[in-house]
Amino acid sequence: MEDTELIKNLKNGNDESFRIIVDKYQRLILNSCYRFVYNRETAEDLTQEVFIEVYRSINMFRNDSKLSTWIYRIAISKSLDYLKSRKRKKRFANSKSLFENEDMIGSTSLKDEIQAPDEQSPEKLLDNDDRIKILSLALDCLPENQRIAFTLSKYDEFSYKEIADVLGITISSVESLIHRAKVNLRKKLYNFYREYL
Template identity: 40%
Template sequence: MNDPKNLFLLLEQIRQGNEPAFRQLYEITKSRVFNTALSYVRSREDAEEITQEVFIDVFRSAGSFEGDANVTTWIYRITVNKSLDFIKQKKRQKRFAFLTSLFDRDTGEVVHHPPDFVHPGVALENQENAARLFQAIDTLPEKQKTAYILTRIEGLSNIEAAQVMSTSVGAVESLLQRANENLKKQLLAVYKSLVADS
């Protein structure tokens, strides 16, 4: 994302209320934050909302940054937490909407997965496969999902992912192994259904 020392200096300036420093930090890190959020929510609009929330939090929390991790790890941590919170909130809203729809037949379909999911890190010809992969990733337990997104999609090392997740490298490796097994099962089932339909 940039030189860690440079980012730390920017954060120091942000603590003192320096807005140009905040804009600079935003420009350096926004695409990674957006892509990570998009990997969780699969909607550009939702990812943009999460990105805004992340940077509001970065600005407000700059003073409480203790330097126990580097700045990018700290920002990833905020992004993961905001993304997971957003998903939980959406699920609550969907449950409420579903309950409402039981009494009001005019509300139409409640659960909606956007069919036009496009991730900026995926080549155009691979978007259909990527959409299937992200649907499979959605079924993973929370920790497996985070470990997989950080390492396989965002390209962090297992050590960096462990820092973001505040866990051990061994735990990340174990989560990835289980995630890979679960994804293989999911994607194999999808492949078999596609073959059966063709």
């Protein structure tokens, strides 16, 4: 069933259409929320909030964008609100200091900041899922719009046009955000791997 028909049916009170929408987009939204909060349980709670908002607000949807774009906007808003309300938790505060010298290639303080929290050796930090953790921390240090644009492009495989629709900006602005995000990520990750590889 096409989204346009699902929307029409849901606006007419057809709850089965809502179930289909949830089944269609739930995993995508869960993954998107997870990349903001890095916690499965929190991401699941946020995903539930997103679809509650979809159900409550469906009559406000005016078909000026795709349904998926509208749902992603809600997901991003909910995720950012969560981070702000929790003040990004201790993890996010630590990640800022971890890469505080992002403009200094080969910064010596980076080594100290990484080893201090749990006294792990460089070799252990690079085992298994630790590379993913390092990338997550680097992503978290990006300015908000850069992080959103990059993750939508890289992980959700959105086109620049789709990202522009989600963020309400021009395609050229999306291109600029993603370019700057890549530059900043290269700096942060180069600082780390230059120290330990």
